[in-house]
Amino acid sequence: MSNTKYSEEHEWISVDGDTVTIGITNHAQEQLGDVVFVELPDVGSTISKGEDAGVIESVKAASELVAPVSGEVVETNSALEDEPGKVNEDPENSAWFIKVKLSDASELDGLMDVEAYKSFIA
Amino acid sequence: MMDSEATVYELSVPGRPGVSLPLLDVPETSFPDVPLREELRLPELSELDVTRHYQRLSQRNFGVDSGFYPLGSCTMKYNPKINEAIAQMAGFAQTHPLQSEDSVQGNLELICRLQDWLAEIGGFDRVSLQPAAGANGELAALLMMRAYHKDHGEKGRTQVLIPDSAHGTNPASTSMAGFDVLEIPSDERGNLNIDALRSACDDTVVGIMLTNPNTLGLFEEQVREITDIVHSCGALVYGDGANMNALTGIVQPRDLGIDLMHFNLHKTFSTPHGGGGPGSGPLGAAGPLCDYLPGPIVERRNRDGGGYCYDIVIPDRSIGRTCTYFGNFAVLVRTYAYIRMLGAEGLKQNALHAVLNANYLRVRLQEAYKVPFDRLCMHEFVCEGVATGTGVRAIDISKRLIDYGFHPPTNYFPLIVREALMIEPTETESKPTLDAYIEAMLMIADEVRKAPDVLKSAPHTAPVGRLDEVKAARDLKLCDPTIFT
16 A cells, blocks of 8 residues: 555545545544444445545544545445444454545545654654 | 343243133134134233243342442432322322313423423423333424424525534434534543534534533533524524432523523433333423423413413424323323422532532542543543553453442543543432442452453352343344244
């Protein structure tokens, strides 16, 4: 994941051309505790930066997946809805949430790189 | 450890019925096949078996009557038994809400007086006792705000400002009312961030939902500035009255610039919670908003030729009912009894002692538990239930408290404090009780260092050990397929 960006909402955004894969960071899953429910947006729906794009519930709290970028949802990891525990096991890899076709690639500029994110959570 | 209790299905003995049905004395007819089940596995137990089973279960309950219950933001104060005695008086308990007004004038007088008392406590012009709980009051207030803005030709207001420390019901009510939530962060002192508020206020804002003291147990130090900023953009201020126990008799929320506020009778005014409820969330309003209150409400009217009576009325522009009949009337009777018993001075003393008790606990516990917003608190405070390097978390400390005979505090709320433990002692606890709790908390802090595994596997003395909350949430089964097909 060489070209990976991070949001202040503790999401990772892996960039591949004009499509990005979005998940939550290991730090986020540690803070949430055991994830018990995941709700994903519909494929084909449009998400807008800063708005809710899904729901993540843990034994501690219910929170939203906040869209770090805007665009069209082209794929979702529906396995998470059946097995939300994957988010705790492999958050930064197989437990990705959604893939989005960017509508405004410049939104990536406002995200953090890995070094900036590390100091953000330190 | 207590023995675990078998279920009624496990206790069932075939052929041991609990009732003797009379012999058939009418002609026998066949029943249609369709609704018949092949097998109906009802448990078979004698009346005595059933009585003892539920008696044993009831003795495992933990309530305010059994011990200290410092569940933050819930105000688990003692509910005086006189409330129950009054509520059970035949004139209250055996009346029906559809009786004619002239036959229940006493009940209507109680409603009218309680409306007036709550209006005085909050500084409001009018109160409706309709809402059945706090969140019901929140929703009613949001619908009132919508109707108010609509009547003023302002349909573009769709955003409700909610502090990041707010109760979860605030955004939930906002969403139910069809509005959007805009979260406002807290500052480093635990107050609402004024700059963030100022930049959020414009002509798209419906209003703010403000809890004061906030859920960190802290008085909003710039509350007048907050309400002025919100009003200056034409929006309204809703007060979440959940934490009113810190203020009764001392501060009238209306003086802080609050236009609408619900009271939690089941918190501040000592009526039962939860399973012993139901709740009640009366709504107070100021100025032009009064006309939008949910109805019916009760008004006193002077009769022509002398005397007076009580009428049931609907406010002019009312949003309608939020509950059947007059709200949860039996809860209102308990509240009436409580306020009547204490009087204005008693309510004020309650608030003072609630704040004193919380600060006593805060100062004594903060040597072992970090209090992130370290300043004088109101009726509750929030500390961190975490010890770096031990793997012990707030949930472990809470479960261990059960072994020491105390109900755990609120866990993991508010969300802005790491591993939050939210502690609200209320005014009804004595110093020896608070000292015993402090001692238990400090012993647990010692165990965190010396024997963390004891905490992680707690509770050890309860009828059941640590329950698997993750499995319960991920693998929810609402009926046992071996019993119900």
